[in-house]
Amino acid sequence: MLRMSFLCSSLFMVFCMPVSAQNLVNNADFHIGVELWADTPPDLVIASDSADWMDDPGSGSAKITNSASGNYNAGVRQCVSDGIIGGDLYDFGARVRVPSGQSEVGNAYLLGFVYDQEDCAGSQIAWPSSNPVSSADTWVPLARGDFLMPAGGMSILFNLVVNKLTANGGSFVADFDGVYMVPDGTLFWNGFESGTMVPWSDSVSP
Numbered sequence: 133m134l135r136m137s138f139l140c141s142s143l144f145m146v147f148c149m150p151v152s153a154q155n156l157v158n159n160a161d162f163h164i165g166v167e168l169w170a171d172t173p174p175d176l177v178i179a180s181d182s183a184d185w186m187d188d189p190g191s192g193s194a195k196i197t198n199s200a201s202g203n204y205n206a207g208v209r210q211c212v213s214d215g216i217i218g219g220d221l222y223d224f225g226a227r228v229r230v231p232s233g234q235s236e237v238g239n240a241y242l243l244g245f246v247y248d249q250e251d252c253a254g255s256q257i258a259w260p261s262s263n264p265v266s267s268a269d270t271w272v273p274l275a276r277g278d279f280l281m282p283a284g285g286m287s288i289l290f291n292l293v294v295n296k297l298t299a300n301g302g303s304f305v306a307d308f309d310g311v312y313m314v315p316d317g318t319l320f321w322n323g324f325e326s327g328t329m330v331p332w333s334d335s336v337s338p
C-alpha cells in the first residue's frame with residue numbers, strides 16, 4: 133500500500149509535493165542509513181534497520197538501543213538551523229515502534245533543545261517535546277503541533293529519545309522513522325486512519 137505525506141498549498145490543493153520538500157530535518161526517513169544523526173556509544177547506539185514505516189524497500193529506519201547499566205534518558209541528535217525563525221509556529225513528529233516484551237521498561241519520544249544561536253550554540257531557551265510511547269508493536273505517531281519558536285530561537289537540537297527507566301541488566305530499544313519538522317500549516321497528512329475522506333476532494337474547480 134502506497135502511503136505518502138504531502139505538502140499542499142491551502143489555496144491550491146491541486147499543487148501537492150512530498151513533505152520531504154519542506155522538511156527541516158535531514159535524512160528524516162533514513163533513506164541513507166543513519167547519516168547525520170549522532171549517538172553516544174556505548175550507552176546509546178543508532179543503527180540502520182531495513183524495516184520501514186511505509187514498507188518502502190528503498191528506505192529503512194533507525195534502531196536505537198539504550199544499553200546503559202542504569203536508568204538513562206538520552207537521545208540521538210541532529211541540529212537544525214536552516215528554516216528556524218523565532219516567533220514562528222512549527223509542527224514536528226515521527227513514527228515510532230517500541231517492541232513489547234522487553235526486559236527493560238522505558239519510553240520513546242521527541243525532544244528539542246532550542247538554542248539562541250545557529251548550529252545549536254549559545255544557550256538553551258526552550259525544550260519542546262512530543263507524547264511518549266512505552267509499548268507499540270506497530271508504527272505509531274509521535275507529534276507536537278503548534279510549537280511557538282521563542283523570539284530568540286535560531287536552531288534546535290532534535291533528539292530521538294530512548295528513555296530507559298529500569299536496570300535489569302538488559303537494553304531498551306525503539307525504532308524511529310518518518311521524522312519531520314515543518315512550519316505550521318504546511319503539513320498535510322493523508323493517512324486516512326479515521327476512515328474519513330475529508331479534506332480530500334475528487335474534483336477540482338477551475
Ligand SMILES: [Ca+2]
Nearest residue numbers: 161184191192
Ligand atoms: Ca524510512
